[in-house]
Amino acid sequence: MAQRVALITGGGKRIGAATASLLMEHGWFVLIHVRNSVVEAQQILEDFEQKNGSKAPAEILQADLNLDEDITSLLQVVSGHEMVEKSGGLHALIHNASIYSSQDYDSVSLETLRLNTRLHIEVPFVLTQGLLPQLRSANGCVIGMIDTSLGLAWKGLSHYTSSKAGLRQLMMNLAGDLAPEIRVNCVAPGAIIAADWESEHFASVVEKVPLGRAGETIDVAKAVMFLLESTYISGQIINVDGGWSVSP
């Protein structure tokens, strides 16, 4: 069987890096997209090489997804990539790149809202659309990294949660539009790793998690891997949250 190929956005560190590493360990060739985290992404490759004694099956692709010209060149590079051509297309597209900040609703600027909707809705829409021929020919799987905010009122996060809701609905819609060739699913992490600004808030959230601890990046990566391997699952959301979303 030809080597399977994945593109993960924002794959240089944290959850994206864990996912890229797990895919490589399972024999995938991974196109690791980054904006700034080139050094961190190179470290993923070095770690693989040290552990396995062979060249990492990956390539780092840099693009600022806020820039239309960067998106255009990313699409060109991926669609014409020799591994994508050799392997019969793109087997996985993981929309992981994200921004996350907290701000009172009263003061959220239109610019902040647009940055969130751009990265969480517009970019996944355009990247998926731009890579349809490659996804179709490989019977690929698209995964949206959302979160567990569905149906709840999160203080100071309206700009973030509303845009993740858009991503969730986009993925659910595409599960219908792109069937039967392409499967589309979501992974919804709970409290996995805190952003720099939220360590106190994060600790208070973890206290409410039924499994009694924060998740690890590998927990999320394993859910992504499960969905990639599960060829009869489409239009589903897996919460990776230690039971948080069902706790009263």
Ligand SMILES: NC(=O)c1ccc[n+]([C@@H]2O[C@H](COP(=O)([O-])OP(=O)(O)OC[C@H]3O[C@@H](n4cnc5c(N)ncnc54)[C@H](OP(=O)(O)O)[C@@H]3O)[C@@H](O)[C@H]2O)c1
């Ligand atoms: N961490 C959690 O506990 C948690 C909880 C719920 C949901 N999630 C979701 O799970 C996914 C991974 O979480 P995370 O915390 O690991 O993500 P993250 O660190 O917040 O962001 C992932 C990557 O997004 C990239 N990015 C941001 N703006 C970009 C832009 N304009 N162009 C291109 N790339 C850009 C960054 O790449 P560079 O570093 O290369 O600039 C960053 O490393 C996200 O979708 C997040 O919303 C995470």
